[in-house]
Amino acid sequence: MTVPSVSFEFFPPKSLEGSFRLWDCVNTLAPLDPSFVSVTYGAGGTTRQLTHEAVTTIHKTSGLNVAAHLTCVDATKAETLQIAQSYADAGVRELVALRGDAPKGASKFTAHPEGFDSSVSLISALADMDAFNIRVGAYPEKHPEAADQAADIAFLKRKIDAGASSAITQFFFEADTFFRFRDACVKAGIDAPIIPGILPVENWAGTQRFAKQCGTHIPQVIQDAFANATRDGTTDLLATAVATELCDDLLQGGVEDLHFYTLNRPELTRDVCHALGVTPKVRLQNVA
Ligand code: FAD
Numbered sequence: 001m002t003v004p005s006v007s008f009e010f011f012p013p014k015s016l017e018g019s020f021r022l023w024d025c026v027n028t029l030a031p032l033d034p035s036f037v038s039v040t041y042g043a044g045g046t047t048r049q050l051t052h053e054a055v056t057t058i059h060k061t062s063g064l065n066v067a068a069h070l071t072c073v074d075a076t077k078a079e080t081l082q083i084a085q086s087y088a089d090a091g092v093r094e095l096v097a098l099r100g101d102a103p104k105g106a107s108k109f110t111a112h113p114e115g116f117d118s119s120v121s122l123i124s125a126l127a128d129m130d131a132f133n134i135r136v137g138a139y140p141e142k143h144p145e146a147a148d149q150a151a152d153i154a155f156l157k158r159k160i161d162a163g164a165s166s167a168i169t170q171f172f173f174e175a176d177t178f179f180r181f182r183d184a185c186v187k188a189g190i191d192a193p194i195i196p197g198i199l200p201v202e203n204w205a206g207t208q209r210f211a212k213q214c215g216t217h218i219p220q221v222i223q224d225a226f227a228n229a230t231r232d233g234t235t236d237l238l239a240t241a242v243a244t245e246l247c248d249d250l251l252q253g254g255v256e257d258l259h260f261y262t263l264n265r266p267e268l269t270r271d272v273c274h275a276l277g278v279t280p281k282v283r284l285q286n287v288a
Contacts, residue, residue, distance in 0.1 A: 002251055003277040006032060007195070007259045008269065010058075011040045012050035021264050022054065026062055028266035031280035032273050035257065038067035038096050038135075044074060044103030048083065056090045067135060068092055070126075071100025072116040073109070080116060081125060088131040095132045097123045097164065108145075120155075120162045127163025136160070138167035138194055140181035144215045149181075153188045160192045167192060168259045170214055171199035173222055173242075175249035196250055199261045200268035201239040204230055239268055244275040251276070 008029050013019040026037070039054045041047060055068040068087050070080065084095065099119040102109050111117040116125065119136065126134055136159045139152055146152035156167060172178060178196050185194055201207045204226045211218050222242060229238040247258055258276075260269040273279075 001248070001277065002256060004247070004251055004255065005035045005257045006273055006278050007034045007257070008037045009040065009197075009259065009261050010037060010054070010264055012042070012047045012054040013264075014047070014050065018264070025262060025264050025266040026058055026064070028270055029262070029273075030062055030064055032270070032278050033281040034064065036065040036067050036094055038069060038094070038259075041069040041071050041098075041100070043101050046103075048075075052083065052086065055087065055092055059090060059092050065094060066092055067094035067096050067133075069096040069098060070122070071098045072111065072119065072122050073100035074103055074112055074115070076112060076114040077116055077125065078114075080122065081129070084126055084129060084132070088129065093132055094135070095126060096135045096137070096168065097126055098137055120158050123159055123162040123164050134164045135195075136164040136167050138169045138181075138185075139215075140169050140172050140177045140196075141215050141217060143170075144213075149184065150188075153181075153184055153190070156185065157188055157190050160190055165192060166195060168195045169197045170216065171197050171211075171261060172216055173218055173246065175246060175253060177217070178250060178255075179253050193257065195257045195259045196255060197259050197261060198243055198247060198272075199263075200243040200272055201226065201235070202263050202265050202268060204235055236268060240271045240275070243268065243272045247272060247276055 010022055010025055013022045037058065039051050041051045051068060055066050058064060059066045070083060072080065097119060099109060116122040123134055123136065126132055138156050142149045142152045169178065182194055199207065208218065225238055226235065229235045262269045
C-alpha cells in the first residue's frame with residue numbers, strides 16, 4: 001500500500017492551557033513530516049489575532065509549512081488583505097481561503113458592506129498578491145447552502161479558476177462518498193487535487209452534532225458501533241479503527257494525500273498515521 005502524504009489542521013489556543021495543548025500537538029505530529037499544517041480562523045472571524053500568532057509562531061519555531069485559514073467574515077477587503085500581507089511579510093506561503101460562516105447569533109453569512117462577498121472574490125484578490133499557494137474547502141455531500149451537488153461543484157470550479165491550487169474536503173465516513181465526488185469534479189473539468197479531510201472521532205456526541213450541521217451522513221453501522229463503544233469505554237479504539245479503515249479504502253482508490261482534523265488532540269491522528277505506515281522521520285544528523 002502507498003504511504004500517504006499527510007497534513008494536519010489545528011485551531012488557535014484561547015488560553016495558556018490551550019497553548020500547551022497546541023504545542024504538544026505540533027511536537028507529536030511534526031515528526032510525521034506533514035506536507036503542511038493549517039490553523040483555523042474562528043467562526044465569525046473571532047480568532048483573527050490568535051490565528052495570526054499561532055501561525056507565525058509555528059512557522060518560526062517548527063520549520064513546518066504552515067497554512068493560515070482566512071475568511072471573508074466581519075472585515076473590510078482592506079483589513080482582510082492586510083492580514084494576508086502580514087502573513088506574506090512573516091514568510092507564510094500557504095492560505096486556506098474560505099467564505100466562512102455567520103457570526104454567532106446570525107443565521108446566514110452576510111457580507112461586510114466593504115468586505116468580500118464570496119470566497120471567489122477573496123481567492124481572486126489573494127491570487128493577485130502572487131504570494132501564496134491557496135487552498136479552498138470542498139463538500140463531498142454538498143454544502144448545506146448549495147441548491148444541489150452540480151451547483152456546488154460548479155462553484156468549486158469557480159474557486160479553482162479564481163486561483164486556488166487544491167481543495168480540502170469536509171469530513172465524511174464512507175470512501176465511496178469521496179470517490180463519487182472526485183469523479184463528478186473531474187467530469188466538471190476540475191483538475192486540481194482534492195484532498196480528503198479525515199476526522200478521527202475524538203468526541204462522539206460532538207461529532208454527531210457537527211455532522212448534522214454540515215450535512216455529513218453517518219452510516220447506521222458506525223452509529224451502532226459508537227453507541228456500543230461508548231457503553232464499553234472503548235471509543236478511542238473504535239475511532240482509530242474506523243479512521244484507519246476509511247483512509248485505507250481511500251488509498252486503495254488512488255488517494256495520495258490525507259488531511260486530518262486533529263481538534264488539537266494528536267493521539268488518534270498519530271495512531272491512524274502509524275497504522276497507515278506514516279512513521280516518524282529521523283533526521284540523518286540524529287542517527288550518527
Ligand atoms: P463557498 O464554497 O464559498 O460556499 C459554500 C457553498 O455555498 C458553495 O459551494 C456554493 O454551493 C454555495 N455558494 C456560496 N456562495 C455562492 C454564490 N455567490 N453563488 C452560488 N452559490 C454560492 N470556517 C471558519 O469560519 N473558519 C475556518 O478556519 C474554516 N476552515 C474550514 C476548512 C475546511 C477544509 C472546510 C471544508 C471548511 C472550513 N470552514 C471554516 C467552514 C466554512 O467556512 C463553511 O463551510 C462556510 O459555510 C463555507 O465556506 P467556503 O469558503 O467553503 O464556501
